[in-house]
Amino acid sequence: MIAKTRIAFAASAAAFALLTLPAAAAEPAKATLSESEIKRILSHGPWPIPAVADAGNRASGKQDAIVLGTAIFFDKRLSANGQMACASCHEPERNWTDNLRRGFGTSEVDRNTPTLMNLRSARWFGWDGAADSLWSQNLRPMLDRRELGSTPKHVANLVRNDTLLSCRYTKAFGALPADDESVFVGVGKAIASFLETLVSGRTPFDRFRDAVARGEPESNWNFSEPALRGLKLFVGKGECTTCHSGPNFTGGEFFNTGLSRHAPQGRPDAGREAGIKQVMASRFNLFGPHNDDKSGANAEHLRKVAQEKTLPGEFKVPSLRNLLLTAPFGRDGRVETVAEVVRHYADLDTASLRAKDGKPGKPLKLTPAEQTDLVVFLETLSSFSNPWRPEDNGRCD
Numbered sequence: 001m002i003a004k005t006r007i008a009f010a011a012s013a014a015a016f017a018l019l020t021l022p023a024a025a026a027e028p029a030k031a032t033l034s035e036s037e038i039k040r041i042l043s044h045g046p047w048p049i050p051a052v053a054d055a056g057n058r059a060s061g062k063q064d065a066i067v068l069g070t071a072i073f074f075d076k077r078l079s080a081n082g083q084m085a086c087a088s089c090h091e092p093e094r095n096w097t098d099n100l101r102r103g104f105g106t107s108e109v110d111r112n113t114p115t116l117m118n119l120r121s122a123r124w125f126g127w128d129g130a131a132d133s134l135w136s137q138n139l140r141p142m143l144d145r146r147e148l149g150s151t152p153k154h155v156a157n158l159v160r161n162d163t164l165l166s167c168r169y170t171k172a173f174g175a176l177p178a179d180d181e182s183v184f185v186g187v188g189k190a191i192a193s194f195l196e197t198l199v200s201g202r203t204p205f206d207r208f209r210d211a212v213a214r215g216e217p218e219s220n221w222n223f224s225e226p227a228l229r230g231l232k233l234f235v236g237k238g239e240c241t242t243c244h245s246g247p248n249f250t251g252g253e254f255f256n257t258g259l260s261r262h263a264p265q266g267r268p269d270a271g272r273e274a275g276i277k278q279v280m281a282s283r284f285n286l287f288g289p290h291n292d293d294k295s296g297a298n299a300e301h302l303r304k305v306a307q308e309k310t311l312p313g314e315f316k317v318p319s320l321r322n323l324l325l326t327a328p329f330g331r332d333g334r335v336e337t338v339a340e341v342v343r344h345y346a347d348l349d350t351a352s353l354r355a356k357d358g359k360p361g362k363p364l365k366l367t368p369a370e371q372t373d374l375v376v377f378l379e380t381l382s383s384f385s386n387p388w389r390p391e392d393n394g395r396c397d
Contacts, residue, residue: 230377
């Protein structure tokens with residue numbers, strides 16, 4: 001973790017060297033905040049957001065299920081070859097990702113491994129949104145031959161034949177079902193209950209934001225002038241909140257920004273368009289028999305998705321929290337540093353992002369100095385503490 005932190009700071013230092021203006025340039029004017037800017041800044045908190053149980057997962061928020069899900073997440077026996085666990089690609093010390101360009105299980109997959117932090121409030125899961133619940137998303141890598149390459153029968157037998165796991169499953173869900181699919185789905189729900197506990201720590205931005213919310217004087221903000229200028233760009237000229245809104249710095253929707261270009265097997269990645277087809281066809285979606293919300297109210301977003309307007313190459317907007325710990329960036333992992341990401345957007349024509357709401361766009365035209373300030377601000381969104389601690393005592397009483 002320490003080495004990864006040093007790498008993140010080294011990358012940021014390199015960004016400053018690349019973006020900083022010549023020494024003779026005039027010092028920027030002192031930044032101040034308007035009422036409208038303060039309103040947009042406050043919308044990015046408070047953090048953390050309150051935990052709300054998932055109505056579609058009866059195990060959500062239950063300690064017995066969290067313990068079971070934690071144990072299975074780290075268990076390599078979950079895979080067909082007994083050599084891969086969920087944690088093999090989502091490593092705690094790497095902010096629950098792997099820092100590779102594209103994930104690698106039994107073989108390389110098509111996309112970058114996303115972090116598992118701060119998923120509990122999401123509506124769609126995966127880069128293309130091919131899952132409409134956290135528990136159903138957990139089933140996909142178990143079945144993918146390039147990842148864990150498992151089967152419902154293999155997973156169910158693992159739980160049934162292991163005394164500790166079967167005891168924990170029974171405590172979390174009741175008696176073990178006779179059919180393999182129900183046990184398999186239960187495992188996905190238990191893992192989801194564990195993942196819901198993964199919430200990133202508070203950051204320098206959160207402390208600044210809360211000081212502003214309390215109306216404290218500027219002398220108490222403890223926020224650097226470059227970071228403040230970068231924040232003003234983020235909520236203003238840069239239009240970053242078009243995609244990165246709310247306390248988790250993502251609206252959770254799908255855009256084509258041109259950042260990702262990898263074409264798996266020589267074919268363009270269809271992204272959201274293909275994701276919609278997959279989620280609608282899935283037996284494990286919220287229309288299916290395993291949704292624990294029998295009212296079906298939690299499937300409202302799935303009902304609307306068939307009418308969703310999509311464009312080629314759209315992918316889910318990731319959170320910016322703990323950004324420094326999740327390099328490389330983009331759906332295909334081709335961008336190595338935060339500075340490169342900012343440079344990509346510096347000349348972006350926002351018309352590509354406005355296509356869904358019909359509003360006209362314009363080139364951002366961020367200067368080198370503005371790019372530097374934006375990088376400095378983005379650094380304030382990372383927390384280098386890992387609040388997660390395992391709570392497994394190795395027993396099932």
